[in-house]
Amino acid sequence: xxxxxxxxxxxxxxxxxxxxxxxxxxxxxxxxxxxxxxxxxxxxxxxxxxxxxxxxxxxxxxxxxxxxxxxxxxxxxxxxxxxxxxxxxxxxxxxxxxxxxxxxxxxxxxxxxxxxxxxxxxxxxxxxxxxxxxxxxxxxxxxxxxxxxxxxxxxxxxxxxxxxxxxxxxxxxxxxxxxxxxxxxxxxxxxxxxxxxxxxxxxxxxxxxxxxxxxxxxxxxxxxx
Numbered sequence: 001x002x003x004x005x006x007x008x009x010x011x012x013x014x015x016x017x018x019x020x021x022x023x024x025x026x027x028x029x030x031x032x033x034x035x036x037x038x039x040x041x042x043x044x045x046x047x048x049x050x051x052x053x054x055x056x057x058x059x060x061x062x063x064x065x066x067x068x069x070x071x072x073x074x075x076x077x078x079x080x081x082x083x084x085x086x087x088x089x090x091x092x093x094x095x096x097x098x099x100x101x102x103x104x105x106x107x108x109x110x111x112x113x114x115x116x117x118x119x120x121x122x123x124x125x126x127x128x129x130x131x132x133x134x135x136x137x138x139x140x141x142x143x144x145x146x147x148x149x150x151x152x153x154x155x156x157x158x159x160x161x162x163x164x165x166x167x168x169x170x171x172x173x174x175x176x177x178x179x180x181x182x183x184x185x186x187x188x189x190x191x192x193x194x195x196x197x198x199x200x201x202x203x204x205x206x207x208x209x210x211x212x213x214x215x216x217x218x219x220x221x222x223x224x225x
Contacts, residue, residue, distance in 0.1 A: 023224030
């Protein structure tokens with residue numbers, strides 16, 4: 001019995017040293033479009049050296065492995081509607097993408113500029129920018145249809161008190177725009193809790209210019225134990 005206990009303690013210590021111990025937070029959001037409303041659930045596994053973001057719906061599974069600054073290290077996407085299955089991994093300044101988009105096989109490498117940030121979601125990955133207090137940040141995103149890089153800009157806006165799911169929250173608003181594209185053609189507004197950078201709300205297009213407008217709001221938060 002003592003040997004079993006010692007083995008369990010040793011395994012726990014090793015997990016801590018290797019940075020594999022993680023705690024999972026569950027976040028449910030209401031997504032309202034012009035015609036319908038659906039709820040989605042994000043899972044966030046917070047480890048010592050990385051964060052894993054997961055979203056699963058009836059037709060799509062998204063999984064992102066991020067470093068301690070929320071930069072994407074790996075992106076996995078499975079889309080049943082589009083018959084797509086993709087994995088993109090960053091090594092240094094190169095993103096290797098492989099899989100398929102419909103009937104088209106993908107095996108390509110995309111080169112980043114030195115120090116360039118890669119965010120592949122339009123919500124949770126901006127939390128470090130929010131907490132840093134920085135006024136502006138540039139990053140790139142891979143287009144899911146072409147695997148080409150698109151350039152984006154985050155700009156810090158006003159601090160606001162926002163009512164989220166019946167609760168008053170102290171937030172900071174962040175504007176998301178496409179680099180070199182006027183805001184009147186495409187922009188989105190996002191709100192984050194000031195105390196911990198939690199993503200609370202999104203208002204803007206769900207896609208490129210001309211895409212339908214949606215509002216995404218947090219409706220339930222189950223913190224990690």
